[in-house]
Amino acid sequence: MTRENIFKRYQVSFDSKTLQHIFTDTLIIGSGVAGLSAAIHAAKGGSVLVVTKTAINENCTEHAQGGIAAKLSRNDSFKRHIDDTLKTGQGICDDEIVSGVIREGPKRVKELISWGAKFDKENGKLVFTKEGGHSRPRILRARGDSTGKEVEETLINVVKRNPQIRVFEHTFALDLLVSKNTCDGIIAWRSREGKILIWAKQTILASGGCGQVYRETTNPEMTTGDGIAMAYRAGVKLQDLEFVQFHPTTLYVAGAERVLISETVRGEGGVLRNKYGELFMSKYHPGAELAPRDIVSRSIVHEIRRTDHTHVYLDVRHISKEKLRTRFPKIKKLCASFGINITRQLIPVHPSAHYMIGGVKVDQNGRTSMKNLYACGEVSCTGLHGANRLGSNSLLEGLVFGYRTGSMAGMELGVKKEDLPPRSFEEPSKSYSYSELDLEDLKNSLKSLMWRSVGIEREGKHLKEAIRNIKHWSKYIISNEFSSPLGWEIQNMLTVSLLISSAAFMRCETRGVHYRLDHPGTDDKHWKKHIIVYNGKYGFVR
Structure with a gap:
């Protein structure tokens, strides 16, 4: 099916003869868990340049609260984690990708720990918690509810110690430079230099999601879908873009950003109540508060409509004060800044756009439909999540596919040792x-x-x-x-x-x-x- 294409090829006009040229073996667009993981592994094969739109630590990884799902507990199994992922994905996960990522996951987590990541422990052993859709506690956490920050800081420290890796902060990646379906790099913009051309033998898109297209979102301001848009303009195949995940519980206070209230709060015993103080999740799903995210989000919307209210409430008052202090310090502090004492008061919550499941279509190694272009992290569509992402599988996917794309890019450099000559590109103003x-x-x-x-x-x-x-x-x-x-x-x-x-x-x-x-049923036939x-x-x- 063909639709009207109303988009131009490049966002800006330019002439390669008049711009500054920068060269690198591997170019990585994005500095979250996937991008930095890719950089570390690609650096084994040659020079790496990471470009990021804002500061290196301003991304969704930095804000991730929940944790990383991985089979590291004796009470868990690969089969259980695989089954949970497939069940949540509603029939359109890629079975091979699911199995591969989940089986490789523990190795990547242990690698992260070897780089200095410190996950929470009790009595010297890793602590695991449970989230919606998981049949076993398997979520590793750090600093209580700041797992992403620990992961990001660990990766940044490794990147900064590697002489093969350069980082360009505050650099806007505008468009991919393409000739004969081969990616040669990007045109970018920096406030001092203006437009620049960055030439790379291998390019890895790791630019994150697009939550900012929605009024209510947990995503920071820079998540405007740049990677997906530039890939589309370049003719790269995209997949599953209708699947956007909405997180059930974000803080709903006038004047406050829609800050995530982690799913692990419900995993640790938090319950949802409507404006009358009634528990309601058990009437929508047998898993109650630990049902998959799509079900919890829709249940909240139904309850809001039924009770003619703007939000529902998350109740953690029955959880011990000590546990709330140590387990959810960030959430406790955040709520307190708006005058909410979570040990005594209900937390107003509402669903918000959270994660783009679809994206740039890739194979098991992160290769896109374009030569010399890879994608990993939220900008990509690997087939792991299907129609709905299982909580805490995203950081896992970022680690695994960051490793895969970085390693593949490094290997390709070993095969193709010739220098990349600059090509003549010109996009006249139209x-x-x-x-x-x-x-x-x-x-x-x-x-x-x-x-x-x-x-x-x-x-x-x-x-x-x-x-x-x-x-x-x-x-x-x-x-x-x-x-x-x-x-x-x-x-x-x-x-x-x-x-x-x-x-x-x-x-x-x-x-x-x-x-x-208008089509409430699932139609496997069509x-x-x-x-x-x-x-x-x-x-x-x-």
């Missing part, structure tokens, strides 16, 4: 200039539209409305040429939003995180398959 554009207003309008029409519950007529509005905005935003990150980010957000909405409209069933009010998109064309693969 844009129209629209004056008096209020970009912040458009950004807020897009986020509200996506939340309203392409959120937790979806319906064909509202998806059509979303597609129509996004196309209208795109006609005068995409065609424009901007000179600063805000404009480029909004172009990327429009691109990703249209791709999500279009895939959601096409999938006429309910599966995992994709819930259609829809046990994946939606692929590239170059404005849509296709299917089972």
Whole structure:
């Protein structure tokens, strides 16, 4: 199926003859768990340059609270973890990928520990907790509820000690440089130098997700879908973009960011109550508070609607004060800053966009459909998550595929030792200039539209409305040429939003995180398959 392609190839005009050129063996876009893991392993084969849009530690990994799911306990098994992942993925996981990642996971976690990561212990032994969808406690945590921060700081320390790795912070990756379906690097922008060309023998996309396309999101401000958008403009195959995971419990206080209240809070005994103080999860699912995330999110939405209220409440008052202090110090401090004493008061919570399950389609080694281009982490679609991600499998995936893509890039460098000559690239200006554009207003309008029409519950007529509005905005935003990150980010957000909405409209069933009010049943006969998109064309693969 072919759809109208309203997107231009490059975001900016440029001439390679007039720009600064930078060379590296491996280029990595992104500095979260996947990107830095890839950098460490790619450095074994040659020089590495990591570019990141903001500071090196400003990413979703840094904010991750819950932990890493891995079979490290004697009371667990690979089979149980595999079965839990497949069950949560609702029939469209890649079985081979699931088995491979889960079996390789403990090795990557032990490697992380050898690099200095300190996970929480009791009596000298690692502590494991349980989250929704998991049949056994297998989630490793660090600093109580700051696992991501421990992981990120460990990886940054390893990267800084490696002379083969350079890091360019505050560098906006604009577009992939491509000739004959081969990636040669990127055009990027830095505030001092302006546009620059970075040439690389191997490029690894690890730029994270796109939660900022939604009004309510747990994601930090930089997660605007840049990697997915630049891959689409370059003609790289994308998959499963209709599947966006919404986290059930984020702090819902006027004026506060939608900060995640980790699922491990429910794993440690926290319960959900409606505005009348009633427990309600058991009537929606036998797993109650530990049901898969998609079910908990929809149950909360139903309860909010039923009780005519704006949110529900997370109750941890029955958990000991000492346990709350040691287990959830970050959450306790955060709530206290808004006058909520979690030992005595209920925590107001509401679902928010949390994780992009779809992304750049890759194989078991992280290779994309384009030569010399890899992808790992949230920007990629590996097949591990299917239609719904099992909690704490994302950091695991980042470690495993960071290792795989970095190692493969390093190996390729050993085979191809010749230098990469710069090619002549020119993108003449073809844009129209629209004056008096209020970009912040458009950004807020897009986020509200996506939340309203392409959120937790979806319906064909509202998806059509979303597609129509996004196309209208795109006609005068995409065609424009901007000179600063805000404009480029909004172009990327429009691109990703249209791709999500279009895939959601096409999938006429309910599966995992994709819930259609007008198609409430799961249809294996027609829809046990994946939606692929590239170059404005849509296709299917089972």
